[in-house]
Amino acid sequence: MSSQAIFYKTPKDLPREEWFASGHRLCAGCGAGIAARLVFKAIRGPTVVVNPTGCVEVSTSCYPYTAWKIPYVHVAFENAAAVASGIVEAMKILNKKRGKKLHDVIVFAGDGGTFDIGFQALSGALERGHNMLYICYDNEAYMNTGIQRSGATPIGAATTTSPAGKVIPGKQERKKDLIAIAVAHRIPYAATASISHPLDLVNKVRKALEIEGPKVLHVLAPCVPGWRYPPAETVRIARLAVETRYFPVYEVEYGRVRINIKVKEPKPLEEFLKMQGRFSHLLRPENAHVLEALKKAVEENWERLVKLEESGVTL
């Protein structure tokens, strides 16, 4: 079952067509903008996008402006996956009547709409097994409303609702493992990807579209105002997240784990942290215990994945 399908070998193979047009109002240097552009370069035909509330929604669909060239539905924060299931099933009936090819349905949700608010709808859709691709662009907090902590915020990160002060140094809890939760639904394909590795990302989107059943893709998309770094560093930070093992890039195909980017010699985690304002307090000596906790969480996660890959167990 481990087919190494490669649809795009070099950047030259990517289509010229932009399904996500210029003129949207995402911040300069936005990671989610890069993710959206790349994801929709990999579509294979008629596609419907379902987008719950989030940065991408508010900035691409300010009436009467829309940045989308493909059919786009904006829905409430909590029911993106439910609406997508409805579209998939309605499309089946319509296409049976008209005898046309089925459309692909892609959900493009933020981490708030996936990890927290839209979680029950996602879990329900995965359990019912609709043929759709759920993509979560993860910027690790509710950036749209002003950087509030979410289930995706890592340990120690400062947000406006988990500020770094003298008593509490940033968020205390660890990040939810979305892919592990998705895999627990026994879905055919779940993967993580980073915008810093665009060919890996587009190939995963395309591979996922070719598979029948519910698919989940978790894409890391750095956020300029939320992570507090200069806008030009977006791609560099996303790459450091992969190179320090902070964000492992792997896929789980029919329960088998495969790490796509094997980081043999990881860079020190501090290199990734020191570029961002949200982690600046972690490098101070009094917060060394939080840094240790974060390092431990990162290391544990990596070791778990390596063990799963080597043992070849089916999750």
Next chain:
Amino acid sequence: MSAKKIVEPIVKGQFTYRDLPIGAMIPIPATSLEYKTGVWRTRQPKIDYGRCIKCLLCWVFCPDAAIKRLDDDSVKVDYEYCKGCGVCETVCPVKAISMEEV
């Protein structure tokens, strides 16, 4: 039909929200192209074509699709939409892109 044609009659009071399509649907794709985000920028990229190796990385990573890929795979900055983030400068492997003050 353009985005302006949808809003102008409303602003002028010629018709109300009742005349809009159901669900405030936008019947035309990519009307955002009429919203020029180029006015946001304080710095702008300049491409040194002598150094460019046509690797297309700037085109791949531009969040605003403001770098156009031409037929011969060379690139051109679209200053109408470029927000001046500088991602293209950091991803360029041969340092052919430099950011300069507007």
